[in-house]
Amino acid sequence: MNNETISSKTPWWVLALALAVCWVGIFDRDLWTPDEPRDAAVALAMAQSGNYVVPLLAEEPFIEKPPMYFAVAGLAAKLTGGLLGNVGAIRMTTALWGLGVLWMTYLLGRRLVDRTTGLMAVLLLATMEGFVENMHWIRVDASLAFFVAAAVWCFAEMFLADRPWYAVPAGLFTAGAFLSKGVIGPLFVGMGWLGFALPCWLAQWREQRRVRLYIAPHLAALLAFAVGAGIWMILLRVVGGKALWDEWFWDNHVGRLTGTSTALGHLHPGEPWYYLQTLAMYSMPWLPLLLLGFWRFEKEARAGGLATLWKNPGLPLVLWGVGSLVMLSISVTKRDIYLLPAFPAFALLCAMMVRGKQPRWIGGFYAFWMGLCAVALFAAALAPLWSSFLPAGVRAHFPSSLLHFGLRHLAVAAIFVAAVFLIWAKNRWSAPIRWIAVTALVYIAVFAVPGKAIDEAKSMGAAYKAFVDRIPVERRERAAAWGFSETTRGGLYFYAGASFQRIHEMERLDAILKGNDPEFDSVIIDREKDLDALLKRPYRILAEGHPGSGKRKRPLFWVEGADR
Template sequence: MQKLTINLALITPLIFVVMYIIPLGLRDLWSPDEIRYAEIAREMVSSGNWTVPTFNGLRYFEKPVMGHWMNAVSQLLFGENNFSVRAASVFSSAGSALCLWLLVERFITRQMAWISTSIFISLFMVAAIGTYSVLDSMFSLWLTAAFSAFFFAFTADNSAGRYKNYGLAGLFCGLAFLTKGFLALLLPVIVVFPFLLWQKQFTSILRWGWWVIAIALLVCLPWGVAIHLAEPDFWFYFFWVEHIQRFAATNAQHSEPFWYYFAYLPLAILPWLFVAPTAIRHLGKHLNLPLIRYALLWAVIPILFFSLARGKIVTYILPSMVPLAILLAVGLSSAYQKQTRGFKWGSVVNAIVMALIASAFLILYYLGYLPLEQGEHYRPWLAFTAFSFWALFACLAIRTTTLEAKICCYSMMPVGLFLFFWASIPNLSINSKMPAAFIEELKPYVTEKTILLADHPSTMSALNWYLQRNDVYLLNSKGELEYGLSYPDAADRFITQQQLAEFIKTKQNNSTLLIFMRGSALPETQLPGISKRFQRGRFSAYYFAKDTSHD
């Protein structure tokens, strides 16, 4: 084992395929995020309207259009299935990895490029979000490409190179803007400006900034004008509600304390957490390198910026993972060259922690503390296998002597987790967050004329996606569709609890009805006769047959 030769150029792509692509279609979609974005893209393809995003046929202005376009193209290529829903996220992770490789290969070495890339794809946050359908991986791709282009432009030794790379930076900033909005313009500014000040080349951005802005505007302008002509109030809602209020309002969504991201960062950088202190200690002598300075600012400033915002979601710091991979690679390489013990002892701690977690699953299982139903007794063993696999490669990392072998062992650690752990999720969670099986049970009772109702956008989206309907009525909670429901042409799509009995009675004259709910129940005694009630975990549904007494 100690003399084993490792070629990261072969191993790294294989790890990517096993971790990111093979498990992609195996697990059902998670509610609400994955089903929401699947449905928005499905409606875009179905309607042929590639300008205005809709959700359940209602205007949906929370994000611009690029992420929905990428998801829609994925569905056109691969069909409407679990794989296609997540494929754009995987593509984006691969794109970010490519940008990282090109950056490090050009400005450090090819060996360091493969080490950085191996670290990046194995980071828990990168792999978790990169195999999950949200827009953050796509946003991170375009930002990573933009940051990389800025650095290539900074190092270009002629005007042609600067025109090309600053132009590419503008292109990618524009695409990032079309994915998640104004942050795409702000984040490069608050990173690139301090970097140029540190390098004493601040005038560079003043000379070339106009070119970046011009290209970004050219990229954004066609859709920006088209959405304004189609929906004149889009930009007001998107700028004021989705940016200003989310950042500063006292009632901002997902309000969290300042330290929120620092609490999640250790989890985000697993399996490298226990060797990160060693990497940090050995970075000091490399701070004279422009790329290391740039990576440091690129990693730290976005995290600090998002920490100042009132509204916080853990996925916001995903763009900081690429520069963190660079810093970890350089620091660990330096530590290895100095033959420090940090790498070894970090691996020892890693192995012990993961072995304890693996054992804990079996101990809790045999003590009867795991929330398992009959027929689920294999699930703790899958969790045990996933974490034992991790601990095994931590042990191998202790024994190996080459840097590439150690990096390979660390990159392999989470592979078992992403291959097996999804199948260890208990029915308790499946029947609360993954409604595919429950909707399949309801399908025989649904025709194209059945009136569908849901108690929340999360349950609504499940009916949309799995039944291919965009005419579901909302009951009780408007959630993220409150703005879309405020339009006069959508007012009748929301039913209050007080209106429900009369609504059912009226609609029953012509069709059947189905109400899908999660974690709540109907006041059955106050409603017309319920023909059938369904229950699976937190999911429940009520079926009302057509009233034939008037036929």
């Protein structure tokens, strides 16, 4: 399968399907845990307060992350929240960041190989599990991924096309990565920079040409980065003060990398292979292509040696992707989403494998994959039918969208028919096009039926609002908060506009129940299943709420002393 064959058999509707995946499920669901209630509340606070320097969570400084994502999301909520709703407006920014990542991936593929490779990388990345999941989630990693990809593309233009003037936007994009998630942003860019700088310098050395270090452009990039990132750092120091600045830098950045900030969580010491599992999961269903890409790169590197290695277009991608993976593995703090900014490199490596003839096992795997997709679509379309045969006790735990036929099931049935047609249309389009199209259809169907069921189970907005409504307005300022998670703080603020001052000392909790505290006369307790063991004195439950469902339920209790 040559390049022209792929290009001529890449119809517009395949790209439309892949891009449609970026938009389904954006506007028609509630905030989901983890992260969304917290990050959406921070963005909403920016929209309401106009403070774009110090992020706030429930009226308290929240400086785990710089403000880039929150500021853009807050601006979107301010401009379009009335039309789309605050949840849809904020989540829309994630989708837009995702489209930006796809565009940068295309530009990288076009520069590194050709337009066809860039387009195929877009199609593959848009249908990778990790990309789809994270570009539908309100998280700062979406903006981080965009700025990293944009900065790496600029450096690729400088090294591959000898365009030193791209160094300045590279520095600005690197500043954007820093303002999205802090120090890790420039480190990610550094891995991409290494991927394109090293082969360029190696080629010049092998060909006995003058090695161009681009010293002046790099200094210009550094200056652009310093200006872009430094402005916010100075403002944070001036507006927030030294204590807040130290908390942001030393606790949330240095502490996360070294594992000394244990209270921030996500610690995985002694797990050097953690991200291999993430890579396998996030790259599905294109993991076989990625493995093939690594295998072919290693084979070609051994066959040609150093003399031809620098000519291999896969070298920048391997250095960028594997370098990012190693960098993250060194850190004690680990989480699957942290690998997201490296995925354009892996998608491009997969796209290069689509250009040539694939081994028979690749075709066999994706024949099985498409069959599995068809079965899943069939089951989703008929969910109300087969669920009727389940025991009543099991059905009682099913969301209503899985028990009753509706337009969503009809849409999934149509998607099933389209998928079956694509599976059998072997002579109309190339195999990779059909793999991508069927995969995109499955994602769209997932958001239509299973996604709706998940939303019914995870939605917490109504429960948070109902709980706050049960607290008289005149008593809210005298209610303290105990054990509040970031999710609870964000959910109460986002849905009910409520914030409660937190207390942490058992002595003060006891004083409130006794009626001896000068500031509070009651307390709201979060996620405590054994109130008797916690309170250790007579109490009265004034209101109770259970946001979420199943094991994710977060019990909320408003209590006061029984003797009041």
